[in-house]
Every structure is written in structure tokens, then in C-alpha cells.
Amino acid sequence: MAIQLTEKHREYWRKNLTVTAILLVIWFVVTFVIGYFAIPLSEITFMGWPIPFYMGAQGSLIIYVVIIWFYASYMNKLDQEYGVAEEEEE
């Protein structure tokens, strides 16, 4: 039996691509845009840290964890909504 995709399946995949793209943009800004403008941004400090240093040493890392956590919970919910979720392991 061949795999049959419904319109609902395609919508699921589109939503997946959208959220992936949005999260990727955040990832890019936090890493590369801040890195590119690190010299001017260093003028601003936060609790003793220049902003780019703080981001490189801590801030970006926290955002990375949040990105992955958000993606996991969003997709796991999306699976349920679109009926493609795996059965709970007993």
C-alpha cells in the first residue's frame, strides 16, 4: 500500500516548515547578526558585561535551549492536532 497524503498532512508539513524557518531566523540573529555588530554593541553593558560578550558566553546559549524546547513542544502538540502522533508508550 502506498503512502497517501491528505491536504491535512500537507498543512502539517507547511506549519512545520514555517516554525522551523522562524526559529532559524532567531538562531541566525542571535549568533551572526550580534557577532557581526559586536564592536559597536560592546559600548552597551549589562551588569558589567558588554552585550556581545554576555550573549556569546551565556545569552545565546539560553536562547538556543529555548528554541529547541519550543520546537519540541510545538511539534509534539501539532502531531496530536493533525493526528500523526505516535501512540503513548505503555
Added chain:
Amino acid sequence: MTNGATQGFSQKAFNQALRKYYSFYTGGFIAFVIVLGIAEQLGMPNRWIGYAFLFATILLYAGIGIMSRTADVAEYYVAGRRVPAMFNGMATGADWMSAASFIAMAGGLYLGGYDGLAFVMGWTGGYCLVALFLAPYLRKFGQFTIPDFLGARYGGHIPRTVGILAAILCSFTYVVAQIYGVGLITTRFTGVDFQVGVFLGLAGILVCSFLGGMRAVTWTQVAQYIILIIAYLIPLTMLGIRHLNFPVPHLAYGYALERVTEREKVLTNDPKEKEVRDIFKKRADEADAKIKALPASYAEEKAKLEKNLADLRAANADPAKIKAAEDALKTFPPTPEDAKKRWEAEKAAALARTAPPRPHATPFPGKDEKARDIARKNFLALIFCLMVGTAALPHILMRYYTTPSVREARISVTWSLFFIFLLYFSAPTLAVLVKYEMYNFIVGSKFSELPRWVANWSAVDRALLNITDVNGDGIVQLAEISIGQDIIVLATPEIANLPYVISGLVAAGGLAAALSTADGLLLTIANALSHDLYYKMINPQASTKTRLSVAKGLLLVVAVLAASVAAQKPADILFLVSAAFSLAAAGFFPALVLGIFWKRANKWGATLGMLAGVGITFYYMCITQPWLRSVFGVKGTIAENTWWDISPISAGIFGVPLGFLVIIVVSLLTPAPDRETQDLVDHVRYPVLKGDIDTRGT
């Protein structure tokens, strides 16, 4: 543990049992450290404490390894696909964090300041790519190795073979470095020979993986993660209390960084500091003059030493002085060529110490706009390569085959990065706090009043720490201190005035980090050979028993081979490790991602794309990296050969886009993949589908 029957097996009960086991284990380990601490107070010698840590932890891993032995193929290759998200996260953390992360990273940040943060961001941000582009889809695919996916998706042996070669190329250099690290740690804490240390470490690695494959490696890696994170955080917490009166220095070290920056400004203009830097400048000039006067200077220098020795002997001088003069003559370079090499090294070493302190918090310090621009370009390129490389290293991707479901695979990446984050956001903290200590308490103190750890570590290895009174004023200047990067983590317990038992703990942590990574890598290489090459291509009819025997045999062979290479102390090992990231990025990432996200990608596109990516990356390294240049006899200067001033470590910046481009162009020029392959793509995109195919490996 995990002797769970496969029949009537309950994931929930299994998770609960795991939690219980590892809580007991953590408690037991802490109790063990406390008992050793008490024994130390009662007079147990330091060397014994070192032995106790080394043998107790290796025995522990061996115990887990033996309990996890298995004769089942799915257990051997993917730990039975029932590792819960959180435990897989810990295992991935240990798999990921190598000896270099544990021991050398904080030191690299101490020396490199802001620019060193490329490693911190690169080695964590890559997990975003793993989570978004790979982990859930590979889990749905559900076979055993990464070449498996390439073989199934792109059809046939050619893409699989390219995958095997790329997997071995990037994993082998990496595993050699890990075994080298194991040898160093064993040597430092037990005093055995380096070669003996390497083979002792090899035994430690094999007990974890030989009997139980991925299953045994998984459960030992969880145990190793717990040890390494405790070992990293305890000394840091103590140092935080010492300097900031606060046990979580991560939240407050901005103020320490401010103080460091103020001290840098003072030290840059301090006349005594300038005096020391000028002395080094003079030494560099002298070495330069000698090099320029070659070959005449060779005979002159030698004659000088000979005359000095003769004078001393004639004057019946102190025997120690005569001995020193004899040694100087004995170690004098045998030819003018060697003399040139040595004097050039002396010149470079002296020149390196003529610079004022590097501003820690300033991005891309450089002498002019152009230098700063090049530094920034390389910073961003390095982050890119490390991130994409992270998302392409087979030993990490393999770990996501082991979770019970796609859902758990997604959650598991979150846990992985969280556990890695705990160490990676600690390393920059540690670097700043140690720098604070150095700039405020060591610099400016009297040579006669230096703390004991300075003398202790200088005695271990001058390359780790060397403080010499260059200008003879009896006071330590910053320019008089030279530091190796490993010292930062190794000496922290002593800097924070902690008992020796904590130093033993740090060594155990470093060992755990190196062993766990080595295991993951060895398994990747051996599996690529036993599963992909032998079972899938040479003998698909092989019985389970034969397959496992071949797998274990190959594991042994690869391990011994890697240890033999490590025992030679190969040069440029650090470069090879970083190169692995660029090679993996260019080799795997485009083919894997397009395989999932673009149905039109086909066999020829993927094969040529992988070859082009790895090819251009390797070519660029060969024309710009000093060691590879000498191996291949490359002509032209490095500066002429670079493209946009990118350093060889970031060669993947060319390989990754080229890989994508070639796959797309070639795929469009050749026929689309068949229906079956397109179904496979749909299959991996949806956790559950009606009329779904089953691709799970058996």
C-alpha cells in the same frame, strides 16, 4: 541494570527504575568523594587519592559495561531504542564533551577572550540545527547508522560508501585525540609512562563498549556525565564564593569582568610591565640577528659555548655550572638548519610576549581596521563551521536513533543541549574568575610570597605555568607569566584553596569526558565497518551471531589502531580535531538535510555533492595549513593561497555551500528519484502515517 525483558516490557517502569538507579549512583559517588576527603584529612597521601579515583571510576564503568552485555542486534546498535529523553540527553552530553571541552576550553577562553567564544556558541548552537533539521526525522527512519540513511534515501552502495568514508575520516582523527587525552590524564595522576597511560586508557574505553555496544556505551555515558558535571561545577562554585561571595558565579561575574578590564588598562601602561616587554623585544631582536647572520653565526655561537665551558673548567667553577654549560653544548643544534629552526622558535616565543595584555571583553582586538575585519570574518566563519559540523557528526546523530519515539527524540535534543549548556556557560565564567585572581593577586605580589600552587604546577610542566623574574625586581609582572591553557581547569581547586581530593575529582571528570567521547566515536567507526560495509554490502545473509562477532572484532581492531597512533604523539592533533568539524559539515550536512527536505534530491546529486564538499574543504586545508602544506609540498605562501583571508580551520565555509549547490544542480540535471524513495521521504516527515512503510533496522 537494564536487563529488562523485551517481552511485556514497560517503558514507564523502566524509566522509574533508571531514575532510582542513577539517584543511588549519584549519592554513592558523592559519598565516595566525602570518604576520600576524610581519608585525606587523616593523612592519606595524594598519590593514593589519585589512584583511588582512577581505579574506582574505571571499575564502575566496567561494571556497567558488563551488566549491559548483549547478544541482540538492536540492543548492540541502538540500545534497544528505549533510552528515555532525559537519559539520552545526558549520554549525548558526555558523548559530546571531550577532553578538550573539559580541560582545555576554559583555558582557551582565558587566552582568547571574546574571540574564544566562537567555540562556546559553535558547539552549542549546532544543536538547534540537530533539533530542527535532523533528529526527529532520523529517529522516524530508525535504522542503525548515518550511512544507513544515505544508502536508503539515495539508493545503492555508492552514496553509502561515500558516507562510510566520510564517517571514518572525521571520527578517526577525533578518536585519536581522545585517546591521547586519556593518556595524558592517566599519566599526570598516576605517574606512569605516556605509552602505558594510553593503553591503560584503552582498556578503560573497551570495558565500556566491547560487550554491549551502544547499550553499554549509553549507560556508562550517563554515569560519566554525572561525574564530569559534578567535577566541573564544584571547584567553580568554590571560586565564586571566594571572589564574589556568591555560589552561582555565572550570574554575577560581569563585575569581575569589569575589574579585569580596568586592570588591563593599568597594566598596559605600567612602566615595569613595559620594561619586561622591552626585554622580550630585545631577545627577539637578538634571535633575529643570529638568524640573519647564518651560517657564520652558527659557528660563532657554538664557539662561544665551547669557550664558556673551557673557561669554567679552567677556573674550577661550581660543578652545577659546568654541568649546565655541558648541557647547553650538548643540546646545541647539530646543523645550521636546526639552529635556524630553534632560533626562529625562540624569536616567535619572545615576540609573543612583547604585546600588552589582550583585552578580555573586547571583540576582535587588532592593530588596525583591516586586522579587526579579518578577525571578525574568521570568528563568524568558525562559528558557522562548528555549528554545521556539530549537526553532522555521526556519533552525535546516532544517539537520536536510541530514543523510544520521534516525540522523545525532539525532547531529547532539548535535554542534550541543556546538559551541555551547564558546562559551556561555566567555562567562560571560570576563565574570567581565574583571570581576576591572576591580575589582582598574583601580579604585583613578591616572588618570595607566591602561593604554593604556582610552585607546584611550575614544577609539573613549565609549559603549563612559568613565572620568571625577567627584570629582576622581585615583583611579579603580568608579562613575566606564561600560561598553558590546560592549567586553568587543573589548578582551579588549588587556587580556591580546596583539598587535594577535589583535584582528584577534576581528574576523574576529565577522564570521564575523554572516555565517553572516545567510546561514542569508536562505536561509530566500528559500526560503519561492521554494519554498513560488512552486513549491508558484503554479506547480507550473515547471521546475528556473525554480525555481532564481526562488530566486536572490528571495535577491537579500530581501538588498538587508534591507540597506536595516539601513542606516537602525532603533531597538530588539535588542528585535526577542528578539521573534523569542517569535514563533517561539508560531507554530511547538505546530503542529510536535502534528503529530508527536498524530494527531488537524488543519488548522483548527493554522491557528487558530498565528494565536492569534502574535496574542496580538504583542498583548502592542504593549501593553507602549515602541517598539511609540508606533507603535500604545497607551493606559494599561505597569504597568497587564502581565499578572503579565511583560516584553514574554517574551510567548511566553502564546502557546505558548494555541497548544497552541487546536490541541487546535479539532481536537477538527472532523473528524479523513484516513487519508493519519495515515499521514504514522506515516511520520515510524519511520525505516524496511514499505509506507512517500516524502515526500522533489524
